[in-house]
Amino acid sequence: MVLETLLLKYSFLVFVLGAISAYLICIRSKAISIVASSVFAIIASTLSLISSIFSLTHQHSYILSYHLGFPIGKLELVIDPLSAFFIFIISLLVIPVSIYSIGYLKAEYLEKNIGLLCALYHLFILSMLLVVLSGNGFQFLIFWELMTLISFAFVIFDIKSTESKNAGFIYLLMTHIGSAFLLLTFLIFAKYTGSFSFVSFNEASNLMPASLKAILFLFILLGFGTKAGIVPLHIWLPEAHPAAPSHISALMSGVMIKTGIYGILRFIFDFLSPFPSWWGIFVLLIGITTAVLGIIFASSEVDIKRILAYSSIENIGVILLSIGASMIFYSFDQKILAAAALVAALFHSLNHALFKGLLFTCAGSIISATHTRNIEKLGGLIKLMPKTAFLFLIGSLAICALPLFNGFISEWLTFQSLLRLYELKSDFIKLLGPITASILGFTGAVCAAVFVKTFAGIFVGMPRTHQVNHAKEVSPSMSLGSSLLGIMCFLIGIFPFLLFPLLNTAASFTIGLENINIQSAGNVNNNFVSISPLIIFVIILLSFFFIYIFSKIYGSKLPVRKEETWSCGIAPKAEFEHTPTGFSQPLGVIFSELHTPESFYHNYIYLPIVNGLINLSHKMRPLQSGVLQIYLLYIFLALIFCLVWIKL
Amino acid sequence: MNHDTLKHLTLLLIHLGLLLLLSPFIHIYIKKIKATLQGRIGPPVLQGYYDLAKYFHKETVVSNQTSWLFSITPFIVFSTTITAGLLIPTFSSKEFIVPLGGVILFIYLFSLGRFFMTAAACEPGSSFCSMASSREIMFATLIEPVILLPLFIFVCLYGTNNIFEIVNQLSNKGITLYTPTYVLSLIAIFIASLAEMCRVPFDNPETHYELTMIHEGMLLEYSGKQLGIMFLSSWLKQLIIISLIANLLFPWYTTPDFTLASISLLGVIYLLKVLVVSTLIAFIETTVAKVRLFRVRDILMASFIMSIIALVISVYKGKGLGI
CATH class of the missing domain: 1.20.5 (Single alpha-helices involved in coiled-coils or other helix-helix interfaces)
Incomplete structure (x- = not known):
């Protein structure tokens, strides 16, 4: 047996064991159950992480099949670079989130049914792993449903609140509409190939007429797009993600919606290729609409978790942008450029998982300390929760795609892919590339506005309600979990090239290229792409110290004096500041046309x-x-x- | 260290020195030209340097509501601005040592500084600062796409992301460089740059009135050295953007030999280019009034549409559309 499949098998085993033992231990002691569950989850996801890195570095593809008896039958799993990459993302996020969950569950859920929550947590991760590994349409649907139903259980975990119930209902309804389209797709595939196995789906493309393929393409977008949260199928997302416990929101926003992206990639590049160029243009346009509207919705929100949920919609849009660009390149037979665009999409999926995980865990810490999700009621937390404030700042910088952090690198790659659309021989696409790229710049700027508002609303200024005053810094395990994510965001922003081998393997496999170094191959004919994040970091650091030391040496030697803010003769009050709503009001006025309410x-x-x-x-x-x-x-x-x- | 690296480092140091030393002068130069046009005498030419020295010798007072974020922000804004300054050519369009990044990094470094500046401006809890910060961040959402699209047109036409490379390619084209696409894109960049530099008709750098202030408003609670660094950074940003426009407008004479004569000659030529663009800005500032806050969108949208037209022309050139 090869090492990576063995590791994967053990990881599944540990997840199942973790679920059972967490449930059983909980009968005796809730505290031990929480720790045990997290330890199991960390061990299991470390195993799957190592396994995925192995299969990405060795570029192996395996088909495993196990006979499991009646309800499932033969379990077919496919490990190839594409699925291995998504396992990599899932496992990488699960480790810090599990560490975080120790403190979070102790602080928030001790009087609830911990055993069930922990057991479901394991099964949820397992079902996500099985979805991306599934090599058979029928099983894929089973695991897909399992993933949906378990996350539904999380959404309605707080069953007493009507908000959770409504959220759960919308979530269940929307995802089942999506699943219905998927079922239809699989049935049509099975009709042409005579089997539900993904291996046979590969040949389906040659057998189908072009019109049917186009219909299937739309079905796939509807089915997987519902899960991923593309506008206008996104309506469940801002309801469901806030209702779940925060560490689950991190997983749902970070990786669960990425299974939709996985499905789109798997079906379009693997099963339905070759395809005409309008498919790519269509995905590109959906991507840009989703990105713009997602972030505009976020700008008027004051519920911290809803802001994060809407920003997930935006990021899915950004990922779809590069997938669309990749599809266009693919249909023009520019395979290296297609692979480069796909690297951007995969990289952004990974980065979004990390910084959204970071932001959701920080949000969980804030909610746990202040018992409110409304940022209008917060303020001044930077003094009471300095660590969380710092981590939230890192997450905000990363999500706004600002330099030195991981979000910038993947968004930068997305920009490159969009701009290189200009090299194709189609007038419409030539226009499309730079215009969508500049609109992507627009979403980046609105994102900055949203996160300045959120960060300033929560951490800066004076506390707006007394709820804030008794807030304390969260427990060490919560800080540790978030810190790990923050460190990863920063390190990937400075050393992105360390991940390129993994990304290259996954992208070139999906496109159907021999594994080549896409970054350098794209560079051969011109020096379009070049960036040195490490040198930029060093320069910023040097100039920071230069001006710091200069200001210490030169000029006045008086110490910095602290005084009350001048407010025209009256004592400063929290009411003098702009509230988050007031802060984003000019933005709302400027983009009132775009600002369609949920209704x-x-x-x-x-x-x-x-x-x-x-x-x-x-x-x-x-x-x-x-x-x-x-x-x-x-x-x-x-x-x-x-x-x-x-x-x- | 080999000879080439040493040369590059020398050029880099001259580049940095030019940016740092020239920026207060250019700021006052624009003021001076405006004063002359309005029939006033205006400040002495060296006033910028006097001001900086004054700020550095004053005591620094901060609000007791602020945290580390407020105190660290001036340094971060300065370092991101000066780093952005390394991505554009001044007197020389030779690459410094290695390619650092292109137009996207250039714009995003300013955004990084702005993120800190707007977040820190909310810290003292003064309503003026947070209002200015809210307006600044709203402007940014309009400016960024409008400044990126014309820059992207250059990127697409010349097949490179690197601003040095774009300027080199432009200078090779000789006088045929002024095509309709080029002119429209440059006008679009210019309009968006006025907003990015916080100048009339978008913002008035001269006032502290609460109804008009945007960039200045965010600096209200800064004092002493911190204020000095903030001012220096904003003047630096202004010079960097002016240099970019100047070198796109007149891309010639930017490849010096490594001799004192050549470098000083090109330095003077660079200064002249910058003065021409600054004079243009001063003329615009005296003839145009500041627009209402929410009308800013219309001007910037016009500039965006101008760059879309530029793009359309570049795509359909010679294809029978009569362009």
């Missing part, structure tokens, strides 16, 4: 569909007369119809 989607997209369905069922009502003879007639007619159908 817009309900009223103009979802309500018509729902009303249509209700009308249709009203029209169908006469069929259900309740008279036995009529029903017998139906059965008879159906029988005849079937017989005739078979005869034909």
Whole structure:
């Protein structure tokens, strides 16, 4: 047995063991159960992390099959660089989040059903791993549903609040609409290939007519897009993510929605290629719409977790942008450029998992310390919770794609891919590239506005309510979990090239290239791409110390004096500051046209569909007369119809 | 250390020295030209240096509500600005040692400084500072796409991200460089740059009135050395952007030999280019009034549309659209 498959198997085993033992230990002691659950999760995800790094460095693809008996049948798992990369992302996020969950669960959920929460936590991670590993459409759907249902359980975990119930309902409804499209897709695939196995799906592309492929493409976008949260299918996301416990929100926003991205990549590049260029343009346009609207929605929110949920929508848009660019390059047979764009998409998926994990864990710390999610009620926490403030600042800088942090590198790669669309021989695409790139710059700037508002609202100025005054810095395990994520965000921002071998393998496998160094291959004909994050960091550091030392040596030697802020003769009050809502008001005025409220989607997209369905069922009502003879007639007619159908 | 690296380092040091020394002068120069146009005498030419020395010799007072973020911000703003200054050519368009990054890094370094500046401005809890900060960040969302698109047009046309390389390629084109695409893009960059430099018609760098202030408002609670560094950074940013425009407008005479005569000649030429652009800014400031806050969007959108037209022309050039 090869090492990586063995490691993976053990990791699954540890996850199952972890789930069972957490549940059993909880009967005796809740505190021990929390620690045990986290230790199990850390061991299991370390195993899967090592396994995924092995398979990425060795570029192996395996197909494993186990016979598991009746309900599942033969379990088919495919480990190839694409799925290994998503395992890498999931495992990398699970380790710090598990450390964080020790302190978080102790602080927040001790009187709740801890055993169930911990057991579900393990099963949730396991189901995500199995979704990306699944090598069979039928099992894929089972694991997909399992993942949805477990996360649904998290959303409604706080069952007493009506908010959670509503959120859970919308979540369940939307994801099942998505799943319905996926089921349809798989059935159509199975009809052409005669099997649910992904291996046979590979040949489906040659068998299908182009129009059917286009329909399948739309189904895939609808199915996986619902999970990923593309606008206008995003409505569940800002409801469901805030309702779940914070460490779960980190996983849901960080990696669960990425399984949607995985599905899109797997189906489009693996099963449906080759495809025409309008597919790529379509994905690109969806990406830019999602990115812009996602972040504009976030700008008017005051609920910290909703802001983060909306910003996840934006980041999914950014990822789709580079996927769209990659698809366009692919359809023009520019495979190296397609792989480079895909590297941007995969890299941003990884980076988003890290900084969104960081922000959600910090948000959890803030909520745990102050018991409010409303940033209007906070303020001044930088003095009471200095560590959390610093970590939240790092997360904000990373998510705004500012230099020195990981978000910048992947967004920079996205910019490069979009700009190189100009090299293709199509006028429309030539226009599209630079314009979408500058709109991406716009989303970056709005993102900065949103996170300045959030950071300033929570940490800076004076406390706006008394809730803040008794806030304390969170427990060491919570800080440690967040710190690990913060360190990763920074290190990847300075040393991104360490990850490029893994990204190259995953991207070139998906595109179908021999593994080559995409970064240098893209550089051969011109020096389009060049950036030196480490040198930039050193220069910023040097100039920082230069001006610091200069200001110490030169000029006045008086110490810095602290005085009250001048507020025209009255004592400063928290009411004098801008509230977060006031802070983002000019932005709201400027972009009032873009700023469609949530009710817009309900009223103009979802309500018509729902009303249509209700009308249709009203029209169908006469069929259900309740008279036995009529029903017998139906059965008879159906029988005849079937017989005739078979005869034909 | 080999000879080439030494040469590069020398050029780098001259570049940094020029930026640091020239920036207070250019700031006062624009003021002086404006004063002359308005029939006033204006400040002495060296006033910028006097001001900096004054700020550095004053006592620093900070609000007792502030934390480390407020005190660290001036240094961060300075270091990100000067780093952005390394990404553009001044008197020489030769690359310093290694390629550091291109237009995207250039714009995003300013954003990094702005993030800290706007967040720190909320710290003292003064309503003026937080209002200025909220307006500044709103402007940024408008400026960034508008300044990026014309720069991207240059990137796409010349197939490189590096501003040094763009200027070199432009200078090779001789006088044929002034194509419609080029002119429209440059006008768009210029308009967006006025906003980025916080100048009229977008912001008034001369006032502290609460209704007009944006950039200055954020500095209200700074004093002493911190204020000095903040001012120096904003003057530096202004010079960096002016240099970028100047070198895009007149890309010639930017490849010095490594001799004292050549370097000083090109230094003088660079100074002349910068003075031309600064004079232009002074003229615009005297003839145009500051627009209402929410009308800023319209001007910047016009500039955005101008760059879209530039892009369309570049794509459809010679394809029978009659352009």
